[in-house]
Amino acid sequence: MWVAQVLINALVLGCLYACIAIGFSLVWGVLNVINLIHGSFIVLGAYLAWGLYQSLSISPWYVLVIAAPLFFILGYLLQRLLLNRVITAPVLVTLTLTFGLDLILNNAMIYFFKADYRKLTLSPPMGSISLFDVVVPVDRLIATASALALTGVLYLVLRRLRVGRAIVAVRLDRDAAILMGVDVKSIYAIAFGLGAALAGCAGVLMALIFPISPLTSSTYLGKAFVVCVLGGLGSVSGALAGGLLLALVEGVGSTFFGPSHATTLSFALLIVFLVVRPQGLLGRKGFE
């Protein structure tokens, strides 16, 4: 029966991984910027959920609605005021700039929230479902469903809305989009804001499952890297495929080799993918 349990765990975790990576993938795909603040945004979202639950006992499901606009504004302003100035600079400059911003945000979080690990515990606890021998905690299941819903919302925004079509147009061909009258700078800011909002919401969901600390931001960032490269860049379906594959590899890897080797395995897989199939599982060749 352990096969079924490993598969179910991978499915649950994979959707969460996809949710972590999807904003990162959007920013990378559209802006061509590797956004190193992404991990810290996730942790900030987790703190928001934790703080609101502790102080006002607002359930994390409602915090999602508060977090999304807050993080959107934060990301939008960051892109408008800082990143848009260097957006055309070489890779090194944008990468180092987001690293500097990440240092500031992470240090601020350590300063204000301390580096202690905290946990958001729902009271009363929601228990778990067991079907045959497979056990799944209910809060984890709801978090997974929310992650899938967020992914679906992004997909619809990119497919149906005018602004979503503009984002896709900028990703496919920036110069042609300018010629069609798209305001590229504001599209960049909106895409970055969307990425930040998704990171914040992912953080709220993570707060339910994983311990919260500023020190975990690099773990989330690492997961986002791996998922993006495995699945392929800038597409919603790619992020889902990458998340599921990563969760599966980690699950099977830690079953056979022990949990301490799961990270090594996932990064080794990342390097293999980069060398053999840099466009990812579902990526198309031709545009980076």
Added chain:
Amino acid sequence: MRGVNPALLVLIGCVAALPLFGGAYALRLGTIACMYAVLALSWNVVGGFAGYPSFATAAFFGFGAYATGVLLNKGLPLMPSILATLVASFLLAGLFGAVLLRLRGHYFAIASLSLVEVLRELVNNATNLTGGGMGLNIPLASGSGILADATFFFYAMWGLLLAAALMVIVVSMSKLGFGLACIRQNETASNMVGLNSTLYKSIAFGLSACFVSAAGGLYAAWVHYIDPSDVFDILYSVKPIVMALMGGLGSPLGVVCGAFLYLGLEEVVWRNYIQIHSGVLGALIVMLLLFLPRGLISIRSSMFWQKAKHV
């Protein structure tokens, strides 16, 4: 560029006089300054000359620290251990480079970042050899008193800096340096005219790794205790980049000046605002990139004495 390389050697020569003036604290700072300069100069070979945004410095720093640490624990003397580390990391980096340097831009950056993670996890899990998360104790090298020890390690690190600077100067004047500049400007075109770019990049990657590893080894012997999260710290990858950006990308003299200036700033911040030092570092990076993207070397007197050109 003429006159810059002699200036670099003169600057390094001046640093050697430090023990005449300072005590143990100045020697410690001087040792770290030399170490930073080695890291920045080495990064400059692959990041500045060839234009590849490498984040692998921490990987080779940690590799060197652990390789030397393990060899010292096996009873080998310091100098042979450092030499063995240097050669091993050159070969290892050349091998990695041949695979990873086929990637460009963001993909290469991420691959080199994950190299740090992979090596750290491997060291973390090889508990028998490296002590894993408990860290590795390293026997005292000489044990002849604090000041003598400090002077010894200062001169060892200084010697390494001199070697790295000579390597960079030789590379920049040789066919290899010319080839790397071609690769930076247009890799496809340089392939077309018959440059073996994979070989060139691999050699550059190896050269940029071996002095970093030797510096890591000296660091390990100097501090007597290393653990994976310390020597595989991603900041060791980022600091050289900041120093190089601060001083001016591609210019060895600028990079070394950037390293010294960076250390000065870091020390001031550490001493006064320890709780927010990484935030201040972040703010520094952001300001630098927004206001002075070409580094200190780009400052000309004309920037301060601007005349009205169009009236």
